[in-house]
Amino acid sequence: MDLYLKARKLAQERAQQIIDGIKPDEYFVENDECKETIYLLSDPEQRTILLKKFDQNEKQKAVASLRSYIRWKRRRRIIRNSSKIAAILVLVIGIAITFYSPSPTNLQTREPDGYLTPGKPQATLILANGQEIKLDRELELKEKNTAILNKKSGEVVYTPDSGNVEIQQYNTIKVPRYGEYSVVLSDGSRIKLNSESELRYPVVFTGEQREVYLKGEAYMEISKDQKPFIVHAYDTRIKVYGTSFDVNSYNPDEIRIVLVQGKVGIHHSKMQEVILYPNQLARVSEKEGIVVKENINVNYYIAWQEGYFAFEEERLEDIMTTLSRWYRMKVIFENPQLKDIRFTASVQKEENISKLLNQFELTRTVSFNIIENQIFIK
Template sequence: MINQHFYIARLIARYLSDEIGEEEQAELTRWRNESPENERLFREICKEENIKQNMQKRQTFHTEDGWEGVQRKIQRHRFRHRILNICKYAAIFIFPVVVATVAIYKSSNEPQPLSQVAEQIVPGGKKAVLILDNGEAIDLKSTSGVELKEKDGTVIQVDSTALNYQQAPARTSEKLAYNKVNVPRGGEYQLTLSDGSKVQLNSMSSIRFPVQFAQDCRLVELEGEAYFEVSKTGQPFIVQTKGMKIEVLGTTFNISAYANEEYQTTLVSGSVKVQTENGSNRILKPSEQACITPGSNQINVRNVDTAFYTSWIHGKINFKDQRLDDIMKTLARWYDMDVVYENEATKELRFGCYVNRYNEITPLVKLLEQTGRVTVTVEGKTIKIFTNH
């Protein structure tokens, strides 16, 4: 981490001295976009009054004395043993590098004040409603340790956090029995289908499926977002959503198919075929993502870091250089809150973040405000975001 601090500090110094190259500028821009705190820190270092003070100190700055000062600061934080290897580079560091490094290190270790505390906005949790084939609705949040039996003989183990459908020896009816799981805003839920495939549902999502699959095909219907780990049985597994169909044999992937948002299929492992309503299709390889704009039959495929699109199943919220509106739509579903913007331009601001999904909203509000780009107010379960002009 210290080495990274020094490298970023060097880039900032070269930026301030108008010596930065195109590749270095791109790296600095990526670092600024990684988190609101990085952007806030960059702006603080680049303030005109700070630059004037630094330049005045630079005139009397002695490299060896300055480096000894940095060593003393680091030793107080018990990090000296991690950075001794970079001493040989100290002689070529100009003063702004040292100033920026200390600022970055200090920023990463000092708590920042929060102007607004959003105590009413809490993270989501395990909750869903199961709709049986006969229309009966069961609140899964308040149900645990119960076994149900569908009319075709399938046993369903009901838990407050997951459903488990047991494979029946043989169906007693030719007609398939269907169940549906609805996850509301501020919820998530897991289920194991009768073929052993596992599904994790995100907020404002639902899945409809046969309690026992047909002999020739395994078909489920999805609205919203889900992460699938499909068992290999020799029969195709098909996920039908509004706007696309995904066919697999055995693989791991994430689907996001919320209304009025871009449909995305992100492949983690294995292989899938993505098909539009008019029959156009593409076969994905691991780390590829297929995107379809609502109302369009065109499939765009791009290479992605799958960790960003599957972080939610690991309890994280992870964005990098994303539109504020896209970030807040995801958060609004999970925290069951509303978001209001000062104007359309505010929605287009780009941010990054990496926070615990199960924490309250306060840390994220803090990160947004620390950038200096926006002001955030909280009224009940509504967040209002204003651009700092």
């Protein structure tokens, strides 16, 4: 068996070991064939030859092969392990480099404390009277016969009493860059807001329908009720029928809705309502209307609210834009053509971003130079 096949076989086996919870050192010590393959890959000439053979198209085939090879019991485990499994893009060359080289990659970095740090739960609550409250501690408030409890975990909860409320008053929660926050509305619906997002909502829902107004991105789990739930995202209106879904409105010119469970109806301008079903994605724009994509892997779109960033065949520019909302960093493309390179990978939101950049660098298609909070891509 040549080195190419050995390396590919090793990557598949190691992926299964990851799922089974076996640590790398245990696997490498007990597997003689693994140790032999890694030893061969420790030779720079062998790695160069293999990289030339394993071109970009072949890398993508390997990704597909690996996905077919592993029979996942739970979809979420795909996301939680994909940051390690994504190394298949360059086989297990990264493993060899890690074990035999002083530094894992050529990533140049001068990264003092305080730079490139991940975000944290943080938000500001704006009450109906305009008062702004920073949600940085546990606190209890009372507004319109409703108890408002802010938790240390990064969630504010509305609990109405049994009294009737005739006048509807609104609160707004704003999440800054490098933050995220959750709110449990008075009807029990739970909404998690991503960085640079805000939600305007009633303290208590009155009238014939429940309506909220979103800017940015939110993952919503809407409680079932006789009153329909309406999400306004600029010119797009989403009618919810008791469901779980993600709305991304960072770009007002193209709203993205991904449905996890249930059913939603999408309205835009004078267009006819479009019904979205589980595992479907809708893109809404003035130019193209409502375009629906079926049979998507929703986990890549909702991973952010589970503590991960996951990317499937996404442009590098879009990946870095997403990451820059969470990590304290600035991105500079020295070679604009690199913006369109596509990658499949994921990273825990609490991890150092260098781990993800290392994966990209192993493809030999891009390199990163980190100076303080700036990432130069060339």
